[in-house]
Amino acid sequence: MVRIKHRYLLVNILYPDAKYSPLRPAATAGDDIPYTVQFRRPSPDQMNGGLLMRLIRDGVVELFGDYGSGKIAGSLQVKYFSSATSTAIIRVSREHYRLVWSALTLTTRLPRPVDQPCVIQVVRVSGTIRKAEEEAIRRARLSIRRAEAAAKSSSVSIAGTIPTASTAAAAGDDDFDMINGIEDPDELGDLDDDDDG
Template sequence: MARIKERYLLINILTPTYSAKPLPTDVADVLHIHQPVPNTLTTRSVLGGIQSQMSALFGDLGSATIEANAIVKYLSKATSTFILKVRRSHYRLIWAALSTMTYLTLSTGERKPCTFQVVRVSGTIRKAEQEAMRQAR
C-alpha cells in the first residue's frame, strides 16, 4: 500500500503597524512578527483566504487543490503563526498563493491587511512544531 506523502508549512502572519510619527528611515509602515492577531481569526477564515487566492491564481485546479488537501493543524493567535498540512505534490502552489496574499477576511467580515511568510517546510509535524517553539522563545 502506498503512503500519502505530506508537507507541513510553518507560516508567520506579518501585520503592518502604522505610526503617527515619522520613522528615522522615512518608512511609513513596518511589518511586525509575532504581533497578536484578532480573536475573530479562525482556521476556516485562513483556509478560505488561501482558497480564494488559489482560485484567483490557478483557477479550478488551484481551488480543488486546497479543498481536498489542506488542513490547518495549529493556529496560534498570540504568536500569529499557523501550521498548514498539504500534499507534497501541491505545497509549492500553496506557497505561491501565500506569497501573493495581502489580506485576510476575518469571521466578522472585516478585512485585515497582512503578509504571509513561510518559515519552514517539513516532512513531519514534529520539526515544524520545534521551529515554532524556537521562534516563540
C-alpha cells in the same frame, strides 16, 4: 498500497502598519516597543483556522483557478493556529504545497470580518509536523530573547533593533539567516529525510 505524503508549512502572519513604521520618531512612552515586536503582534479575535482555510482556498482559486483548487482540495488542512502568536501550521499534499505557498505569499489583506492588511510569511516547510512545531518553538524563544535584549538597551532607536546582514555578521548572529528567510542550501535536500508525514 501507497501512502500519501504531506508537507507542513509553518506560517507567520505579520501586521505592517504605517503608525508602526521604523522611520517614524517615537512620540510617546508606549512607542518604545521595538518595531520587530510591533510587526509580530497577535491576530484579531475573529481570525481563526477556518478563516485561514478560506483565505488559502480563495488565493489558490484566484491564482490557479479550478485546477489549483482541485489539486489542494483533498489534502489542505490547518493543523494549528494561534491568534496570540499569529502562527499557523498548514498541511497539504507534497506535490502541491507550492500552490498554497504562493497563495499565502501573495496575500496582502485578511478577509472579512477581520479586513486588515497583512503579510504572510512561510518560514519552514517540513515533512513532519514535529519539525514544524520545533521550529515554531525555536523562533518564539528567539523573538523573546531579542525583545528582552532590545528592552535592556534603551539607548538604541527603534530602527536600530531591526537586524541587517551587516549588523548580524558583526555581532556573530548565526540565527539571522533563519529568521530572515534565507534558505539553507541543504534545506531542500532535508525535506525528504524527515518524511514521516
